[in-house]
Amino acid sequence: MTQTLPLHRLQTSSGGPLYVKLKRLIEEAVANGQLRHGDALPPERDIADAADISRVTVRKALDHLVEDGLLVRRRGSGTFVAKPVPRMQQPLTRLTSFSEDMRRRGMIAGSHWLERGLHFPTPEETMALGLSSSARVARLIRIRTANDMPIALERTSLPDDLLPDPETVENSLYHLLGQRSIRPVRANQRISAVLLKDDETELLGVSAGSPALSVQRIAYLDTGRVMEVSRALYRHDAYDLVAELTLES
Template sequence: MDQLQVAAGGPLYVKLKQAIEDAIKTEILKNGDALPAERDIAQSAGISRVTVRKAIDDLVQDGLLVRRRGSGTFVSKPVPRLQQPLSRLTSFSEDMRRRGMVAGSRWIDRKLYFPTAEETMMLGLSGGARVARLVRLRLADGMPIALERTSLPQDILDEPEAIVESLYETLEARGIRPVRANQRISAVTLADDESALLGVPPGSAALSVQRVAYLETGRVMEVSRALYRSDAYDLTAELSLQT
């Protein structure tokens, strides 16, 4: 913590707070980095642990740091928040374009597999059928936003490798488009590997959005589960009072 030397004069906790803020702004401390223990900071800066705790408390309140019970204190650099209305059935790429952002994907997997029992039941598959599985990290202007896992019947998507960016746009070019979907939203805690992919501290909260999409015939076209960063994504709904 040589970068966090505290100058003399003025409240020491303010000096330390500013030093940590500067380290975050200049990316000496990056989003998701663990802060050293309070005793180590106190020893390095030559100040008391009470002073260190006061500075960290203020930074936690400001949203620049986050405490994880049993794990420590981590940098949580604020990111732009995105709002997703729940009343529209759209793709991630469409959502990002509507906001003037560039959608991207970092592919983890896209192949044909024999289905699990759950996939067989959810997709209504017959014996011997296979599924296309897509696993990707979704990006907005290069920033990881969501970890998405999608399964589709092989007769709907027989070449998963053909998907470059938007799944829905690729399928629509073939005359396939969902007309409705059911979504289930819940709060979850990310596993360590999921946190690493999304660039957030271990044990971070996320929004889990499970979607079942249907074709006009009523057939299930897709089942998916996306984990959205809770510090960057809000789901909104417009409600009206029926009279």
């Protein structure tokens, strides 16, 4: 540990409060390759003993690094150097699919399926999709990835007559529907900031209590019928939503 992190020099070095100096020390170790993606940091107690500082100081430094996305805490395992996450900007002026967004960026979109099948709809799905009492709902729940990195947790519901066999969806839902000339022409989106639940943070590979962007979408066909309702939770450290505004003369 002393070769990777010269903690014994922390007390005598200059540069502000101890937690700031420890934070900078870890940042430099990551920047120069002494600590790499996936490397585990020593336990907080060991860092505190080696640096002759309190565990409160160690926790404060690590908390800041977790917030910055440099470190990630895994429940029951410890604290690790996080994999660098490329930030992506998503314009709000175009109606596109996740796969199309990634393709434009030269990235490979993927899915880790959690659920894919026909179900009896919830009252919310029945109302939002305008379903009859006998209809079922095609429900898709998956982790969306870009170059194998988890980016979003996505839940989508469609009427069963538009998607009678959800198992046929391999990656791009819009591409599959487009082969049957089913394509949304407009959508309403509601964007908000949320805190992820414990199971959601594990699925997205982020620290407990991490924030996310919640994007709720209702997409419509050219007939005015609702095609889908969806909610996607995007990692806060990977996605920026951008809107272009103009001033009316």
